[in-house]
Amino acid sequence: MNQQVDWKKFLIPYENAVEELKVKFKSIRSELRTIGEYSPIEFVTGRVKKVSSILEKAKKLDVEIDNIEEGIEDIAGIRIMCQFVEDIYTVVDYIRERDGNDLEIVYEKDYINNFKPSGYRSYHIVIRYPIQTAMGPKKILAEVQIRTLAMNFWGTIEHSLRYKYKHNIPEHINERLIKAADAAFMLDKEMSKIRHEIRQAQKMFEIKSNT
Amino acid sequence: MNQQVDWKKFLIPYENAVEELKVKFKSIRSELRTIGEYSPIEFVTGRVKKVSSILEKAKKLDVEIDNIEEGIEDIAGIRIMCQFVEDIYTVVDYIRERDGNDLEIVYEKDYINNFKPSGYRSYHIVIRYPIQTAMGPKKILAEVQIRTLAMNFWGTIEHSLRYKYKHNIPEHINERLIKAADAAFMLDKEMSKIRHEIRQAQKMFEIKSNT
Amino acid sequence: MNQQVDWKKFLIPYENAVEELKVKFKSIRSELRTIGEYSPIEFVTGRVKKVSSILEKAKKLDVEIDNIEEGIEDIAGIRIMCQFVEDIYTVVDYIRERDGNDLEIVYEKDYINNFKPSGYRSYHIVIRYPIQTAMGPKKILAEVQIRTLAMNFWGTIEHSLRYKYKHNIPEHINERLIKAADAAFMLDKEMSKIRHEIRQAQKMFEIKSNT
Amino acid sequence: MNQQVDWKKFLIPYENAVEELKVKFKSIRSELRTIGEYSPIEFVTGRVKKVSSILEKAKKLDVEIDNIEEGIEDIAGIRIMCQFVEDIYTVVDYIRERDGNDLEIVYEKDYINNFKPSGYRSYHIVIRYPIQTAMGPKKILAEVQIRTLAMNFWGTIEHSLRYKYKHNIPEHINERLIKAADAAFMLDKEMSKIRHEIRQAQKMFEIKSNT
Numbered sequence: 001m002n003q004q005v006d007w008k009k010f011l012i013p014y015e016n017a018v019e020e021l022k023v024k025f026k027s028i029r030s031e032l033r034t035i036g037e038y039s040p041i042e043f044v045t046g047r048v049k050k051v052s053s054i055l056e057k058a059k060k061l062d063v064e065i066d067n068i069e070e071g072i073e074d075i076a077g078i079r080i081m082c083q084f085v086e087d088i089y090t091v092v093d094y095i096r097e098r099d100g101n102d103l104e105i106v107y108e109k110d111y112i113n114n115f116k117p118s119g120y121r122s123y124h125i126v127i128r129y130p131i132q133t134a135m136g137p138k139k140i141l142a143e144v145q146i147r148t149l150a151m152n153f154w155g156t157i158e159h160s161l162r163y164k165y166k167h168n169i170p171e172h173i174n175e176r177l178i179k180a181a182d183a184a185f186m187l188d189k190e191m192s193k194i195r196h197e198i199r200q201a202q203k204m205f206e207i208k209s210n211t
Numbered sequence: 212m213n214q215q216v217d218w219k220k221f222l223i224p225y226e227n228a229v230e231e232l233k234v235k236f237k238s239i240r241s242e243l244r245t246i247g248e249y250s251p252i253e254f255v256t257g258r259v260k261k262v263s264s265i266l267e268k269a270k271k272l273d274v275e276i277d278n279i280e281e282g283i284e285d286i287a288g289i290r291i292m293c294q295f296v297e298d299i300y301t302v303v304d305y306i307r308e309r310d311g312n313d314l315e316i317v318y319e320k321d322y323i324n325n326f327k328p329s330g331y332r333s334y335h336i337v338i339r340y341p342i343q344t345a346m347g348p349k350k351i352l353a354e355v356q357i358r359t360l361a362m363n364f365w366g367t368i369e370h371s372l373r374y375k376y377k378h379n380i381p382e383h384i385n386e387r388l389i390k391a392a393d394a395a396f397m398l399d400k401e402m403s404k405i406r407h408e409i410r411q412a413q414k415m416f417e418i419k420s421n422t
Numbered sequence: 423m424n425q426q427v428d429w430k431k432f433l434i435p436y437e438n439a440v441e442e443l444k445v446k447f448k449s450i451r452s453e454l455r456t457i458g459e460y461s462p463i464e465f466v467t468g469r470v471k472k473v474s475s476i477l478e479k480a481k482k483l484d485v486e487i488d489n490i491e492e493g494i495e496d497i498a499g500i501r502i503m504c505q506f507v508e509d510i511y512t513v514v515d516y517i518r519e520r521d522g523n524d525l526e527i528v529y530e531k532d533y534i535n536n537f538k539p540s541g542y543r544s545y546h547i548v549i550r551y552p553i554q555t556a557m558g559p560k561k562i563l564a565e566v567q568i569r570t571l572a573m574n575f576w577g578t579i580e581h582s583l584r585y586k587y588k589h590n591i592p593e594h595i596n597e598r599l600i601k602a603a604d605a606a607f608m609l610d611k612e613m614s615k616i617r618h619e620i621r622q623a624q625k626m627f628e629i630k631s632n633t
Numbered sequence: 634m635n636q637q638v639d640w641k642k643f644l645i646p647y648e649n650a651v652e653e654l655k656v657k658f659k660s661i662r663s664e665l666r667t668i669g670e671y672s673p674i675e676f677v678t679g680r681v682k683k684v685s686s687i688l689e690k691a692k693k694l695d696v697e698i699d700n701i702e703e704g705i706e707d708i709a710g711i712r713i714m715c716q717f718v719e720d721i722y723t724v725v726d727y728i729r730e731r732d733g734n735d736l737e738i739v740y741e742k743d744y745i746n747n748f749k750p751s752g753y754r755s756y757h758i759v760i761r762y763p764i765q766t767a768m769g770p771k772k773i774l775a776e777v778q779i780r781t782l783a784m785n786f787w788g789t790i791e792h793s794l795r796y797k798y799k800h801n802i803p804e805h806i807n808e809r810l811i812k813a814a815d816a817a818f819m820l821d822k823e824m825s826k827i828r829h830e831i832r833q834a835q836k837m838f839e840i841k842s843n844t
Contacts (some may be wrong), residue, residue, distance in 0.1 A: 008245050008246065009245070009246050012242050012245055012246075015238070015241075016234075016235075016238040016242070019234045019238060020231060020234055020235065020238075023227075023230050023231055023234050024227075024231065024343065027226070027227045027230060028345055030226075031223050031227070031344060031345050032345055034219050034220070034223060035219065035220050035223075042789075083786075083789065083790065094345075097347075098343055098348075101341075101343060101348050102341070102343055130312075130313070132235065132309055132312060132313055133242060134239055134242050134243055134305075136308075137309075137312050148786075149782060149785075149786040150783065150786060150820065152782075153716070153781075153782040153783060153786075153820070153824075154820075156675075156716065157716060157824060157827065161827070161831070164831075172830060173827060173830055173831060176823060176826055176827040176830060177827060179823050180820060180823035180824055180827060183816060183819040183820040183822075183823050184820055186816040186819070186820075187783065187786070187787075187813060187816040187817055187819075187820055189816075190809060190812050190813035190816050191786075191790060191813055193809055194790065194794070194806060194809045194810060194813060197805060197806055197809060198794070198797075198806065253578075294575075294578065294579060359575075360571060360574070360575040361572065361575060361609065363571070364505075364570075364571040364572060364575070364609070364613075365609075367464075367505065368505060368613060368616065372616070372620070375620075383619060384616060384619055384620065387612060387615055387616045387619060388616060390612050391609060391612035391613055391616060394605060394608040394609040394611075394612050395609055397605040397608070397609075398572065398575070398576075398602060398605035398606055398608075398609055400605075401598060401601050401602035401605050402575075402579060402602055404598055405579065405583070405595060405598045405599060405602060408594060408595055408598060409583070409586070409595065430667050430668065431667070431668050434664050434667060434668075437660070437663075438656075438657075438660045438664070441656045441660060442653065442656055442657065445649075445652045445653055445656050446649075446653065446765065449648070449649045449652060450767055452648075453645050453649070453766060453767050454767055456641050456642070456645060457641070457642055457645075516767075519769075520765055520770075523763075523765060523770055524763070524765055552734075552735070554657065554731055554734060554735055555664060556661055556664050556665055556727075558730075559731075559734050
């Protein structure tokens, strides 16, 4: 594939998909806030994978260049950040309800109940998303990652280390990373407990008010 | 309908539709520029009609408040600006190709070949657009106006005068407006002629090159 | 100068300046609309000149590469669009008032009262603008172009033709361009007359109201 | 002060200041990334305080309505998020270097080395910022908060609880909040250790390379 012209063309539907999906997920947040309800979405980011990273991943996964549209699922990537672990599942349900409407779910991976050995936690949904380009309609794959702010904090740093050390993170730094993953997990747990206690307090208050 | 809370809720799908449609039409432009082709779209704007204007229009058109979703077609409005009159029809064709995909065309009005007595020129397409809200999927009406920069310039000023004089524009100002509409029309015609001559020159050049 | 790394670094303060100046001029508009007053600014755009265009202009103007910061004044460019010709001078006055505050005026060029032989009309102000970079403070040159929508329409097309024909626009197209410039000028004149008549009508109305 | 018209006018320079300061701090990040250097700034947000919150704070601090410009320092608020605690001080130094250029530092408060009894950690800098409005130049107060992502996560939740319980957070929830603050603190500490070990490893590598 020609590096200069064709990659640009190849990435166009992915760029459009990222823009549209960002607008769509952000609007959930503004919508709920408009009607005075709690939003499980704190903020949304998106990116198209760099050509160098696509090529690197294709090599690693043994995907041929003619097959990257199907073989690499995260060329278009959307990341949704939540305050509480419970919010993640609310967002997942929300996406499931749209399955067959403006997107199709290909598969889901729950790295929250089954976190990776590295300590990585996040919920991934790979979707197929229809896009209209100047060259006609097309369906592309996109990956939606849903995570708490604490998971994201840890994930961002782990990613930059993995990149820096070209996937050979030294043992003593790896140990630190796992300790940090524990601290992030603890933080999420404490936050959920706070949330739970507030809910309980609200219910008790409502029961009292009704008697 | 409750002025405070319900209007906000009522307008949510329209706001989402405007955001999504702006992203979609803008991406056509960036797409074509990316592959080095001419874009018939110069720029795109969008707006949701103000509650006061919705109520005013409902009264004027004798639309009951329970029927404004169907009775008022431009609560969500998209405006696409083109450089040349010919570009307008390219954009119209482009929207027609999407009919049945991510939008449905309800009807079209060609105020360019049949301009209004006021001098107003523009191409209108009313579409039905599917939107996913936190409360589920929904289809809403939206109006897409396609026009040249000169038409837009004139239209903007005519609109603000109509607003200022509450639809009773004095005769001498009306005459001026019609003169200005003529000047705008002349400008578009000269621009199209330039475009045509360039095309001819290019064809002659290509014929020469091939012989 | 190294094409890859140094140009990127060189352009950073210009990119920052364009972002800041866009925010500043746009805020005038939202400010005036907030307090219910007419805004002489319709919209604002900005761009940093492409490296290829900088090099081309440096060659044409015989500016040495070490002197482009001073020799090329429009690396950072801001364009302010107005509805009426009169608005342009309101914006000019507004910028003059800021001279010595957050910007310095280097010189002004009035291509509206003295339009170029090509038919080009626009008001240019070259400013010196202080910018804070991660490498410390710096003052850069920027060009602010103020024009009506009709001037802009014509200017955009003339620019793309000049680019297409590499500054050798054929005579018959040139003639068309001048006719189009006349039509644009006529349009602006009609618009100004409308504006003037409205003002007169308002004054008469106010006099009547006070007696 | 008239609720409807004057508050809008009063808040204009604060809105402009927030927009300008967001652009300025965001550009530091893009600038450093452009030249391939680490950015101590992860992301930047900003907001103008709501009228209801200004009035509430004025009452609490016993500030008279004519004195809120001087008496309430966070009507314009900027928040800068960092990955590591160390980054916060890099950002602080950066702001100090601009003191007297495009902003003036009024005072600083280090709630990181001296965190509040609630568990709140953050670095605050109150600045005086010059702004150009359509009504002329003006200097306003703004508060810049600099914090890690973990501090921000905790702070966001504490703020919404404080708001929900109208400053009377129940004891058992308060205990949870302090535990969560500890977890956030631990997370930051582990992250800093990772950073430190990487730096050490880099230095050793450089020493080896030089011998």
